[in-house]
Amino acid sequence: xxxxxxxxxxxxxxxxxxxxxxxxxxxxxxxxxxxxxxxxxxxxxxxxxxxxxxxxxxxxxxxxxxxxxxxxxxxxxxxxxxxxxxxxxxxxxxxxxxxxxxxxxxxxxxxxxxxxxxxxxxxxxxxxxxxxxxxxxxxxxxxxxxxxxxxxxxxxxxxxxxxxxxxxxxxxxxxxxxxxxxxxxxxxxxxxxxxxxxxxxxxxxxxxxxxxxxxxxxxxxxxxxxxxxxxxxxxxxxxxxxxxxxxxxxxxxxxxxxxxxxxxxxxxxx
Amino acid sequence: xxxxxxxxxxxxxxxxxxxxxxxxxxxxxxxxxxxxxxxxxxxxxxxxxxxxxxxxxxxxxxxxxxxxxxxxxxxxxxxxxxxxxxxxxxxxxxxxxxxxxxxxxxxxxxxxxxxxxxxxxxxxxxxxxxxxxxxxxxxxxxxxxxxxxxxxxxxxxxxxxxxxxxxxxxxxxxxxxxxxxxxxxxxxxxxxxxxxxxxxxxxxxxxxxxxxxxxxxxxxxxxxxxxxxxxxxxxxxxxxxxxxxxxxxxxxxxxxxxxxxxxxxxxxxxxxxxxxxxxxxxxxxxxxxxxxxxxxxxxxxxxxxxxxxxxxxxxxxxxxxxxxxxxxxxxxxxxxxxxxxxxxxxxxxxxxxxxxxxx
Numbered sequence: 216x217x218x219x220x221x222x223x224x225x226x227x228x229x230x231x232x233x234x235x236x237x238x239x240x241x242x243x244x245x246x247x248x249x250x251x252x253x254x255x256x257x258x259x260x261x262x263x264x265x266x267x268x269x270x271x272x273x274x275x276x277x278x279x280x281x282x283x284x285x286x287x288x289x290x291x292x293x294x295x296x297x298x299x300x301x302x303x304x305x306x307x308x309x310x311x312x313x314x315x316x317x318x319x320x321x322x323x324x325x326x327x328x329x330x331x332x333x334x335x336x337x338x339x340x341x342x343x344x345x346x347x348x349x350x351x352x353x354x355x356x357x358x359x360x361x362x363x364x365x366x367x368x369x370x371x372x373x374x375x376x377x378x379x380x381x382x383x384x385x386x387x388x389x390x391x392x393x394x395x396x397x398x399x400x401x402x403x404x405x406x407x408x409x410x411x412x413x414x415x416x417x418x419x420x421x422x423x424x425x426x427x428x429x430x431x432x433x434x435x436x437x438x439x440x441x442x443x444x445x446x447x448x449x450x451x452x453x454x455x456x457x458x459x460x461x462x463x464x465x466x467x468x469x470x471x472x473x474x475x476x477x478x479x480x481x482x483x484x485x
Numbered sequence: 486x487x488x489x490x491x492x493x494x495x496x497x498x499x500x501x502x503x504x505x506x507x508x509x510x511x512x513x514x515x516x517x518x519x520x521x522x523x524x525x526x527x528x529x530x531x532x533x534x535x536x537x538x539x540x541x542x543x544x545x546x547x548x549x550x551x552x553x554x555x556x557x558x559x560x561x562x563x564x565x566x567x568x569x570x571x572x573x574x575x576x577x578x579x580x581x582x583x584x585x586x587x588x589x590x591x592x593x594x595x596x597x598x599x600x601x602x603x604x605x606x607x608x609x610x611x612x613x614x615x616x617x618x619x620x621x622x623x624x625x626x627x628x629x630x631x632x633x634x635x636x637x638x639x640x641x642x643x644x645x646x647x648x649x650x651x652x653x654x655x656x657x658x659x660x661x662x663x664x665x666x667x668x669x670x671x672x673x674x675x676x677x678x679x680x681x682x683x684x685x686x687x688x689x690x691x692x693x694x695x696x697x698x699x700x701x702x703x704x705x706x707x708x709x710x711x712x713x714x715x716x717x718x719x720x721x722x723x724x725x726x727x728x729x730x731x732x733x734x735x736x737x738x739x740x741x742x743x744x745x746x747x748x749x750x751x752x753x754x755x756x757x758x759x760x761x762x763x764x765x766x767x768x769x770x771x772x773x774x775x776x777x778x779x780x781x782x783x784x785x786x787x788x789x790x791x792x793x794x795x796x797x798x799x800x801x802x803x804x805x806x807x808x809x810x811x812x813x814x815x816x817x818x819x820x821x822x823x824x825x826x827x828x829x830x831x832x833x834x835x836x837x838x839x840x841x842x843x844x
Contacts, residue, residue, distance in 0.1 A: 351565070352537055352563055352565050352584055352585070353563070355563075355564075355565045356563045356564070356565075359548075384743070385743075386743070386745065411552075412552075412556075416787075416788065416791060419791040419792065420791060420803065422741075422806070423806070424741055424743070424806070424807075425741060425742050425743030426743070427743060428742065428743050428744070444723060444724060444725055445720075445723045445725060446723075449742075451742040451743050459742065461742075463719070466544045466545075467543045467544050467566070467713050467715045467716070468543030468544040468545035468546060468548075468715075468792070469543075469545045469792070470545070
């Protein structure tokens with residue numbers, strides 16, 4: 216009597232075939248399987264692994280000053296962009312401006328000389344101009360992400376110092392703030408929270424008309440003996456505690472949204 | 486029989502392996518932007534995908550759109566912000582090898598120009614049915630997000646000090662008063678869609694001959710042309726200039742920020758729509774399509790109104806601060822932004838002759 220074979224008998228072959236395929240793939244790929252390698256000079260290998268490790272990033276903006284970034288993802292993103300820039304001649308076609316204000320920076324390494332760069336019309340690294348349409352998008356995105364580090368309560372409060380002219384502006388008056396008032400506002404800004412997402416929507420919808428503006432004149436040079444009329448940075452203060460910060464020279468639109476009490480400002484308005 | 490069974494086994498296994506390999510082949514990569522076949526499933530999540538967009542409205546608005554879309558879909562978005570004229574030049578230059586997948590903002594003439602040059606492609610969004618037909622391109626390329634109308638802005642603080650008791654200018658003719666010479670700021674029609682809307686609307690309102698004569702005289706009054714359409718409002722708000730001519734939404738941003746700028750939508754004021762379009766080469770890019778759907782949805786348009794004080798094309802959106810919703814908005818319906826787009830090259834050429842090379 217002939218034995219009846221199940222139509223699914225070959226299913227048992229599947230693991231066997233997979234194993235065979237894996238062995239064949241390994242053999243064909245030439246991977247260093249079952250081989251020993253001797254490192255001749257451990258110190259040299261160690262140097263290789265360390266010589267291009269970016270440690271931190273120092274940024275310099277003409278208005279917001281200097282900051283150091285040491286978050287590895289941001290430092291590496293900057294280094295990676297610079298490491299694969301395609302070289303062009305300086306007279307190559309311009310792709311338009313990347314930033315409205317020059318951002319300078321230095322990538323600091325553990326065991327090699329630092330790299331100096333700037334992002335403006337093009338990306339310039341250690342004096343060499345680099346440009347490419349696709350790189351420009353990346354450079355623009357990177358510069359914007361890096362500059363977010365400037366748009367914090369901490370950086371804004373640092374702008375308010377004894378060297379800076381700060382004007383409290385309302386519909387009816389312009390008052391130069393005293394050092395004492397500036398110090399109080401610095402502290403109050405530090406206590407504000409940064410807004411985004413739904414919280415920002417809620418604050419924007421309930422803001423009404425601005426009560427006053429804090430104008431920051433970090434470069435107070437005079438033209439024809441007249442004080443500078445346009446602030447570098449201004450913050451509009453609203454009745455619901457919203458504070459919208461605009462970096463005038465750099466961007467079209469607002470840059471930072473804060474929510475807080477600012478009692479010194481409200482007391483001066485009364 | 487035995488040989489036949491073994492043969493069958495190999496055929497079945499080969500089919501299984503081929504099918505499994507096929508599951509991963511729905512993605513293709515071009516210029517660093519991954520395109521996925523939209524029929525391969527995945528719902529609205531686009532994790533692992535990258536979308537490059539070029540935007541011509543305010544940077545905070547482009548940024549908000551990008552962030553909201555990233556949160557909603559998981560797609561990573563890179564963006565670059567440029568004035569309309571520069572964006573058009575760049576998209577045309579990159580036509581053969583585009584880097585971006587979507588162009589948002591800018592004025593309608595820019596999208597029309599790019600459409601006719603084959604830089605933008607049609608896409609039928611399921612969301613466009615929720616918008617009135619006049620705000621969607623009949624050729625299926627652009628979909629408007631909001632509309633904006635031109636306005637005269639006057640710094641009220643300076644006006645009270647320098648022209649006490651006088652009524653502020655509210656017509657095109659009144660802008661030609663010699664007292665305002667050099668104290669008017671507007672934007673350059675070459676780089677800015679706002680600037681071009683002003684020139685083309687004057688020509689449509691006054692007729693060609695009278696219109697060019699007006700532009701020539703108006704040029705005598707202008708102290709500065711800016712590359713961006715927003716900047717004139719800011720400069721007039723700060724008091725650098727007494728008067729600005731640009732879009733009302735930009736002036737409202739400055740005035741609601743507390744700066745003394747009074748706005749008047751004058752007779753014959755031009756207007757434009759700010760649309761979103763897909764760039765040629767990305768027509769099958771699922772992320773680009775989803776982004777367009779997202780951009781004309783209520784949530785995105787409400788966010789644009791919050792930041793840009795503009796009038797959204799959807800009537801279920803919120804109204805701008807100090808402004809009105811689309812159904813209540815009065816604007817010059819005699820002006821055609823699409824007609825303005827059709828004659829852009831000729832008008833800019835004439836502008837160069839009449840104004841830039843005038844002296």
